[in-house]
Amino acid sequence: MTGGRAPIGRATRGTTGTNRLRRVDRWIARHPALRRSDDPLVVDLGYGARGWTTLELWSRISRVHPAAEVVGLEIDPARVDRAREELARVRAGETSFAPDARVHFDRGGFEVPLPGGRRPAVIRAMNVLRQYDETEVVNAWERMAVRLQPGGVLVEGTCDERGRIASWIAIDHTAHPRSLTISLRLADLERPGIVAERLPKALIHRNVPGERIHDVLQAVDDEWERAAGLAPFGPVQRWEGALRALRARGMDLPDRGRWRLGEMTVPWETVAPR
Incomplete structure (x- = not known):
């Protein structure tokens, strides 16, 4: 609901496919901002x-928080109409999604318009800022973050077309970035540094010598190579071995329990642009 005003931002390219965002969805489902919210919106x-990834998001997070609700927002009114038509099929029981899915679609952009002034616990903005200039990123973060509940999180990032390579930044309700997460499909992974092609806009042009993100990706690649001896035991063991070595070198790597998923999270200060 835009109240007659044009939504803020530009329409995405619209190429999101089914299951493309499964990695970030799993991460959101376990995030304290959602799990602890009294209004898990x-x-x-x-x-x-298409509206399928919005429905997939609800399906994944509702397993953890049954009261969760998802609102899909798009600038293009034709896309909103199409998503509502798809949702009508869901309601009619014609799809694999639950007919009573707590999902709806509306028109909106970075202003994040919601009825009754509600504030979301989480905003997922994946593959949205890729078409923007790096100088526009902070302003977009601020516009979205101000709409969050206290303690909420904005998840802004990028992934490849098949969802096998992804990265995202967690930004708090004050628009302060808190962490960067890299999530990779470990089977057949040649090197972790391939994520450089799918870094969020705030970092993708910073992968050059002298920048922190370049140092981090180089270090991950180095330890992945050094852990090649663990490859016969499987890619998960190799990945965990590489991350253990990074931790031993002094890198702050929380969320060890998620390493097996091909994830690696570092505090924002570890990768922040210089």
């Missing part, structure tokens, strides 16, 4: 040409 900002 999630906004899927810029869901693309």
Whole structure:
């Protein structure tokens, strides 16, 4: 609901496919911002040409928080109409999604318009800022973050078309970035540094010598190579061995329990642009 005003931002390219965002969905489902919220509302900002990934998001987070609700927002009114048509099929029991899915679609952009002034616990904005200039990123973060509940999180990032390579930044309700997460499909992974092609806009142009993100990706690649001796035991063991070595070198790597998923999270200060 935009109240007659044009949504803020530009329409995404709309290429999001089914299951593309499964990695970030799993991460959101376990995040304290959602699990501890009294109003577990999630906004899927810029869901693309179809509404399937919004429905997938609800399916995943509702397993952890049954009261969760998801609102899909798009700037293009034709996309909103199409998503509502798809939702009508869901309600009619014609899809694999639950007919009573707590999902709806509306028109909106970075202003994150919600009825009754509600504030989301989480805003997922994946593959939204890729078409923007780096100088526009902080302003977009601020516009979205101000709409969050206290303690809420904005998840802004990028992934490849198949969802096998992803990265995202967690930004708090004061628009302060808190962490960067890298999530990779470990099977057949040649090197972790391939994520450089799918870094969030705030970092993708910073992967050059002298920048922290370049140092981190180089260190991960180095330890992945050194852990090659663990490869016969499987890619998960190799990945965990590489991350253990990074931790031994002094890198702050929380969320060890998620390493097996191909994830690696570092505090924002570890990768922040210089």
